[in-house]
Amino acid sequence: xxxxxxxxxxxxxxxxxxxxxxFLASAKLAGIINPFSLTLLRFIGAALILxxxxxxxxxxxxxxxxxxxxxTVISLFYSIFFICFFESLNTTTALNTGTLYTLVPxxxxxxxxxxxxxxxxxxxxxVYLLGAMGTSWVVFGGQLxxxxxxxxxTGDLVFIAGTFSMCCYSVAMKQxxxxxxxxxxVFCILTxxxxxxxxxxxxxxxPLQWHLLQGASIYHMAYLVIAATLATVYLxxxxxxxxGPSRVNAYIYLNPAFVAVLLPLIDGTSIPMIVIPGILxxxxxxxxxxxxxGQKNAVILAKET
Numbered sequence: 001x002x003x004x005x006x007x008x009x010x011x012x013x014x015x016x017x018x019x020x021x022x023f024l025a026s027a028k029l030a031g032i033i034n035p036f037s038l039t040l041l042r043f044i045g046a047a048l049i050l051x052x053x054x055x056x057x058x059x060x061x062x063x064x065x066x067x068x069x070x071x072t073v074i075s076l077f078y079s080i081f082f083i084c085f086f087e088s089l090n091t092t093t094a095l096n097t098g099t100l101y102t103l104v105p106x107x108x109x110x111x112x113x114x115x116x117x118x119x120x121x122x123x124x125x126x127v128y129l130l131g132a133m134g135t136s137w138v139v140f141g142g143q144l145x146x147x148x149x150x151x152x153x154t155g156d157l158v159f160i161a162g163t164f165s166m167c168c169y170s171v172a173m174k175q176x177x178x179x180x181x182x183x184x185x186v187f188c189i190l191t192x193x194x195x196x197x198x199x200x201x202x203x204x205x206x207p208l209q210w211h212l213l214q215g216a217s218i219y220h221m222a223y224l225v226i227a228a229t230l231a232t233v234y235l236x237x238x239x240x241x242x243x244g245p246s247r248v249n250a251y252i253y254l255n256p257a258f259v260a261v262l263l264p265l266i267d268g269t270s271i272p273m274i275v276i277p278g279i280l281x282x283x284x285x286x287x288x289x290x291x292x293x294g295q296k297n298a299v300i301l302a303k304e305t
Contacts (some may be wrong), residue, residue: 004242005242005243008238008239008242008243009239009243009290011235011238011239012235012236012239012243012248012251013251013254014235015231015232015235015236015239015251016251016252016254016255016258017258017262018227018228018231018232018235019228019232019255019258020255020258020259020261020262021223021227021228021262021266022223022224022227022228022232023255023259024259024262024263024266024267025220025221025223025224025228026038026220026224028216028217028220029213029217029220029221029224032209032212032213032217033209033210033212033213034206034207034209035082035085035086035089036083036086036197036200036201036204036206037201037206037207037208037209037210038221038224039079039082039086039197040194040197040198040201040208041210041221041225042221042224042225042228042229043190043191043193043194043197043229044194045221045225045226045229046190046225046226046229046230046233047187047190047191047193047194049225049226049230050183050186050187050190050230051187053183053187054183054184054187059181060181060183060184063180063181063184064184064187064188067180067184067185067188068188068191068192070176070178070188071185071188071189071191071192072188072192072195073172073176074169074172074173074176074189074192075188075189075190075192075193075196076192076196077165077166077168077169077172078165078166078169078189078193079193079196079197079200080161080162080165080196081162081163081165081166081169082162082197083162083197083200084158084159084161084162084163084165085097085159085162087155087158088155088156088158088159088162089155090155091153091154091155091158092153092154092155092156092158092159095139095140095146096150096153096155096156096159097156097159098135098139098256099135099136099139099140099150100156100159100160100163101159101163101252101255102131102132102135102136102139102252102253103132103160103163104163104166104167104170104249104252105128105131105132105246105249105250105252105253105289106125106128106129106132107163107164107167108167108170108171108245108246108249109124109128109246109249111167111168111171111245112171112244112245112246115171115175116171116174116175116244116245118244118246121292123292124289124292127285127288127289127292128285128289130281130284130285130288131250131253131281131282131285131286131289132253133278133281134253134277134278134279134280134281134282134283134284134285135252135253135255135256135257135278135282136278137275137277137278137281138256138257138260138275138278138279138282139256141272141274141275142272142274142275142277142278143274167245167249170236170240170245170248170249171245173236173237173240173241173245174240174241174244174245177237177241182234182237182238183234185237186230186233186234186237189233189237190229190230190233236248246289247289247290250285250286250289250290251286253282253283253285253286254282254283254286256275256278256279256282257278257279257282257283260275260279
């Protein structure tokens with residue numbers, strides 16, 4: 001593995017850790033502010049932090065308008081995911097959405113076949129399903145009866161649409177990249193994402209409620225803005241350009257495992273031993289997918305040279 005790829009893998013592991021932390025921070029904010037307004041504040045806050053850096057260099061300022069149209073498309077898919085997620089929770093459960101989200105790596109890999117001419121083998125499909133099984137094990141807490149009682153409802157179908165949009169977001173990050181300055185591109189994604197979420201908030205008729213954020217909730221919100229939004233959008237954009245959407249999204253299988261590891265560190269909650277096998281299965285599947293993709297890319301490079 002070359003140095004840029006190794007660095008990209010380390011960065012995506014960092015992003016996965018930050019995303020895992022966002023689940024804990026979001027749980028602290030649940031019920032305080034409506035989710036549409038919460039996401040809008042995340043996007044606006046992150047964009048405002050990047051604004052002075054984007055305006056600092058004249059060459060970066062000149063690239064904002066040319067970059068904005070492509071960033072608007074990228075952020076549209078990102079925003080649709082959040083909209084579908086929040087809408088789905090009206091008629092489904094967080095458990096169902098957590099399970100369905102494990103489909104993202106496989107769907108992304110299938111989308112990459114026609115778009116990036118990436119092949120997928122039967123073995124890889126099996127590994128993707130293995131990873132989904134591992135994460136589902138963690139999500140369901142190893143309770144087989146909950147898994148067997150899983151059934152799709154209207155909210156699940158809405159979230160599946162959001163899941164597909166998240167896959168399109170990953171593909172668009174690579175497909176629409178034109179060697180842009182990363183700070184400018186991320187700023188444009190966050191700015192246009194703010195506009196999409198403002199439109200969603202307007203259509204839904206929900207209030208802002210930002211004044212309800214007080215005390216400790218401000219620190220949780222700050223984490224969502226800086227770490228879970230600004231940092232992760234930057235890291236996902238940067239690593240997707242290097243590794244491709246399939247390899248980056250394979251790390252999604254580690255999300256429940258990282259949440260399980262962070263819980264005792266942050267909240268002092270112990271990890272149920274029953275979820276350990278699921279964590280190990282998810283980790284093994286992620287490593288296998290990275291190795292398969294790395295070997296395939298090496299073969300392609302050898303043919304080209």
